[in-house]
Amino acid sequence: MTTMSAPAIAPGGTDAAHQHEQSEVKALLQRIGDGWIKRAKVRRDAVDLAFDPARPDFLEELLPFHAHPLYQRLAPELKSKILSAGWIIYNEKTVAIESAIVSPSCYDALDGRIPGLTDETSRQIVCETLVDEAYHLLLVANANRLTRAQRGLEDLKIPGFNLVTMMNREKAVQSEDWQKILVHLATSVVSEIFVSDYLHQLSDCTEIQPMNMATVAAHRHDELAHSKIFTLMTKTFYPALSPREQAFFASVLPKPIEWFADLELDIWSSVLEQLRVPGAATIVADCRPLNAAARERLDYTGIVGLSHEVGILSTDAGRNSFTAMGIAI
Structure with missing residues (x-):
């Protein structure tokens, strides 16, 4: 088991001020924890999985190619299949975030690997x-199973997500276990802060399948709390890192912003080919330039604000890492 270095006072803070702030953070975390029994969706009634075949499964405007003329000229039946595939991809991304990103960081914490x-x-x-x-995984698995059966998409294959691939690639170039843990943790923090907005796009959308809206709304209910939890936990673990670990975490933190924003066009290329969409290669190729500006679709002020609060942006490593990616601080 990897154990990181001894605790360090956050940059610019005094021991007394640090202890007072940590006491307040812990008290707030305790209140959130004690409220879980009443708050968590797993403790409440199950989501109604009634299916309305007349409703679209997904919002057309969330397709990265929704304005492309070749897509616009497709038959309504094929467009409907693509929207259903979009819903399945949307859910599979949440599965990737929960299972490949957030849960492993939680186990790192339980195993004592995060100061x-x-x-x-x-x-x-x-x-x-x-x-x-775990409940969210069940929630979206049930929704995808029903959607695949109702729309004849049982055999649709969804490749791996760039969000996970890029995180693993960054971990692979690091030589120390503690560096790999912090890369993963930075990705978890960013993902949990972003995922509420990601889910909000559908959580109150009455145009789509009612089951889909209810599924996303139930998931987002919990993720609003998780965003707060991971923000507070960052305020707890970052001051406990050594100066070297803090500098490394600061250098990595903005990278998952870019990874989360990725339009996942490789996945769409595979899916459109599987659906035998005419002009699929052209549609995807024409959307590639959009990925360069994908980050601007996200509101990353929460991450910037958190970085100011914990002192990341008071350090050279923090300022340099954010400005190198063109993120205003």
Whole structure:
């Protein structure tokens, strides 16, 4: 088991001020943890999986190629299949975030590999988060199973997501276990802050399949709390890192912003080919330039604000990493 270095006071903070701030953060985490029994969707009634075949499964405007003339000229039946595939991809991305990104960081915390998160309050929160994530996996698996059966998409294959691929690629170039843990943790923090907005696009959309809206709304209900939890946990673990670890975390933190924003066009290339969409290669190729500006679709002010609060942007490593990616600080 990898153990990181001894705790360090956050840049610019005094020991007394640091202890007071940490006490407040822990108290807030404890309140959130104690409220889980009443808040968590897994503790409530199951989502109604009634299916309305007349409703579209997904919002057309969320397709990266929705304005492309070749897509616009497709037959309504094929467009409907593409929208259903979009819903399946949307759910599979949430599965990737929960299972490949967030849950492993939770286990790192439970196994004592993240400084500052070894106390009982943190362990309680992490365990509750893992229960939530397991329920979300069941939630979207049920929705995708029903959608595939109703729309004749049982054999549709969804390749791996760039969000996970890029995180793993970054981990692979690091030589130390603690660096790999912090790369993964940075990706978890960014993903949990972003995922609420990602889900909000469909959580109150009455145009789509009612089951789909209800599924996303239930998921987002929990993720609103998770965003707050991971923000507070960052305020707990970052000051507990050594100066070297803090500098490394600061250098990595903005990278998952770009990874999360990726339009996942490789997945769409595969899916459109599987659906035998005419002009699929042209549609995807013409959308490639959009990926360069994909980050601007995201509101990353929460991550910038958090980085200011914990002192990341008071360091050269933090400022340099954000500005190198063109992120205003």
